[in-house]
Amino acid sequence: MSQQPVWSGVSRSPATSREVAHPQPANLADILERVLDKGIVIAGDIRINLLDIELLTIKIRLIVASVDRAREMGIDWWEHDPSLSSGKRDVLEENRRLRQRIGELQAGRNTQSDGAIESGGRQAEEEAPHQRPDDEGTSEQSGDASP
């Protein structure tokens, strides 16, 4: 690809200390993102709705791993696409619930350490981080996901 005049001129630019990666031979993700989702749509004789459930599984396979990460970062605009957003609300709801719970636990700890009898309180606190392994695991994954 470096033979392409448009690119070679740029990559030789002396003004930059490092180069943007050269355009690669188109990678599969780039191609699928375009040929499956873009391009002008006309209804053919052989009707394959690319949003059909079968292809949707591929679409989800392409995207879903990134979705959690992206939502953590507040990128969630494609959630308005109904074909991609079903079932995600539950996760958000669960996440909200877990956050609330962490808040409550935290508030509870503070109150306890203020008012608790020294010996009993100390013991309870030391156990605190291990009390709810399930919740810890879940909140680790989705704790930052809400917008």
Next chain:
Amino acid sequence: MTEDFAVWLYAVVPATQCVQTTELTGVASGPVRLIAGEGVSAVVGSVPLSDFAEEPLRNHLEDLSWLEQTARAHHQVIDAVGNTGDVVPLRFATIYHDDSAVKDVLMERAADFEAALERVRGRTEWGVKAYVDPDALPTTPEQSGADDSPGTAYLLRRRAQRQGQQDAQQRALQRAEEIRTALKEVATRTVQHPPQDARLAQYRGWMVLNDSYLVDDDRAQQFAALVTSCDARFPEVRLELSGPWPAYSFTGDEEEVQQGDTT
């Protein structure tokens, strides 16, 4: 006994445009040809119904390696045609029973095709992706005091960690937005795609930007230079340019494109 074939559409081009199809190999390793219309012509190929009728096609689409092969073949034809002139790509798997059905649709949708051709004339699509390595970003130091109980210290540490990560993400997103704003200056249109699957696209870190920009041919070099300079300006962000692409992301429904523009 002859096998039955259907007509696979790759793209439409201006009817006046000269298109060399003899050298091209398309979907299902088939030859590529042109169906002439009045204002626009269709670039098509024949595909066997044994693989491309509704039922077998549905099954094939579940097969990622079949999909890859076919998607690449579809893309290669469009790309080759686009290298020598204007091209409006058609959505993958647009299939008709015969040539006369294609001619009908060329006539019925002539206005749409010509509008799309007008939109991309003398322009190509460039893909820009931005990656951030979360490990390279500075983290917030621990805030727990010496006299905190272990439980409180733990929760404070968790909160600091989370806060640090949120801050880093926020900064990365700000950078992405700055880069997008800069690149938009040189492009005529912009479309945002969702971040790609890390396994499929084989990258590490966060993909904080995955955009397509429609750029005039005579500004393509300027655009690429701008990507390079943005990459240099923000060391914590790695930019990747791909293209030129046929204008896939800018030939869909006008509404879709507009929507992409405003986000």
